[in-house]
Amino acid sequence: MAEGELHVVTGAFGFTGRFIARRLLAEGKRVRTLTGHSRRPDPFDGRVEVAPYDFHRPAALAASLRGAAVLYNTYWIRFPYGAATFEQAVENSRALFDAAAAAGVGRLVHISIINADPASPFPYFRWKGVLERAIGDSGLSHAIIRPALLFGHGDIMINNIAWLLRRYPLFAIPGAGDYRLQPIHVEDLAELAVRAARQRENLVLDAVGPEIYTFAELIRLIAARVGSRARIIHLPPALAFFLAEKVGRMVGDQLLTRDEAAGLMTNLLVSAAPPSGWTRLGDWLAENAASVGASYASELERHYR
Numbered sequence: 301m302a303e304g305e306l307h308v309v310t311g312a313f314g315f316t317g318r319f320i321a322r323r324l325l326a327e328g329k330r331v332r333t334l335t336g337h338s339r340r341p342d343p344f345d346g347r348v349e350v351a352p353y354d355f356h357r358p359a360a361l362a363a364s365l366r367g368a369a370v371l372y373n374t375y376w377i378r379f380p381y382g383a384a385t386f387e388q389a390v391e392n393s394r395a396l397f398d399a400a401a402a403a404g405v406g407r408l409v410h411i412s413i414i415n416a417d418p419a420s421p422f423p424y425f426r427w428k429g430v431l432e433r434a435i436g437d438s439g440l441s442h443a444i445i446r447p448a449l450l451f452g453h454g455d456i457m458i459n460n461i462a463w464l465l466r467r468y469p470l471f472a473i474p475g476a477g478d479y480r481l482q483p484i485h486v487e488d489l490a491e492l493a494v495r496a497a498r499q500r501e502n503l504v505l506d507a508v509g510p511e512i513y514t515f516a517e518l519i520r521l522i523a524a525r526v527g528s529r530a531r532i533i534h535l536p537p538a539l540a541f542f543l544a545e546k547v548g549r550m551v552g553d554q555l556l557t558r559d560e561a562a563g564l565m566t567n568l569l570v571s572a573a574p575p576s577g578w579t580r581l582g583d584w585l586a587e588n589a590a591s592v593g594a595s596y597a598s599e600l601e602r603h604y605r
């Protein structure tokens with residue numbers, strides 16, 4: 301195992317955590333991941349140490365963090381399902397922060413979401429806001445990185461939009477589709493996280509790419525890049541959401557949550573701050589036109605089966 305400074309990444313065999321871990325390994329850091337899927341195929345050929353999410357055993361959780369200079373936290377649930385609730389995810393995250401403080405971790409880099417707010421009417425954004433407060437109160441030196449929508453190898457949303465556009469003759473945009481979003485490449489997010497780990501002051505940073513799209517523009521861009529011939533239509537949001545639920549049932553997944561749709565349609569996925577990412581979605585789509593959306597990416601498959 302490598303000898304460098306120890307950095308712990310939650311979810312290094314998942315999506316965002318994988319890109320953070322890859323950067324750290326390239327910098328010669330010793331990397332450990334905490335995960336609920338320790339038997340998932342290891343993309344790092346054994347170079348990443350693995351420990352379980354011991355949320356209910358504080359001493360074991362602290363032991364898995366002892367000696368770490370930095371904890372990068374990607375842990376969160378996309379939507380409540382079965383026994384998994386946002387309230388439980390908040391409790392688990394608090395246990396993680398307490399363990400990091402007890403273990404003397406030097407810096408916490410926490411991946412949140414843009415416009416997280418404890419007063420938000422939308423549960424995902426509200427509970428993320430509650431967690432940000434908990435971090436502020438934790439006494440840990442911290443950076444809170446707040447991505448809008450992520451894209452890159454292994455993402456779910458952009459991939460599945462492309463999959464729908466490839467597969468079906470129609471694509472329904474909820475409403476006018478004039479609500480905006482500012483996607484960021486996962487490699488840019490990983491770089492921002494690693495940079496934030498090197499700083500000492502507490503900070504909160506929106507992680508957003510260089511371009512702002514309306515949802516309708518985004519759909520047309522993806523359609524053009526993957527060569528989709530689907531007819532793009534506008535439907536009342538409730539009807540579009542009903543169709544999304546139907547397709548979700550057909551693929552045994554939840555395609556889009558009400559939270560996500562509401563966040564998108566109320567312009568929560570866009571920042572008033574200058575862009576912090578640099579990779580253009582259109583360029584990335586052009587380079588990955590053959591693979592993006594070639595198969596469906598299932599949230600339930602990844603986390604519940």
Ligand SMILES: NC(=O)c1ccc[n+]([C@@H]2O[C@H](COP(=O)([O-])OP(=O)(O)OC[C@H]3O[C@@H](n4cnc5c(N)ncnc54)[C@H](OP(=O)(O)O)[C@@H]3O)[C@@H](O)[C@H]2O)c1
Pocket residue numbers: 310311312313314315316317334335336337373374375376377378384411412413414447448449450451456457602603604
């Ligand atoms: N993806 C986006 O577009 C996006 C946008 C804005 C903010 N974010 C934030 O970015 C962070 C990383 O997101 P990601 O998409 O990269 O996530 P991910 O890799 O799929 O999951 C991140 C971590 O959370 C754990 N996890 C996810 N769902 C879980 C569930 N239902 N039950 C138990 N554990 C679960 C994973 O466990 P395993 O290690 O066991 O897989 C992994 O350790 C999250 O905090 C998310 O809120 C993501």
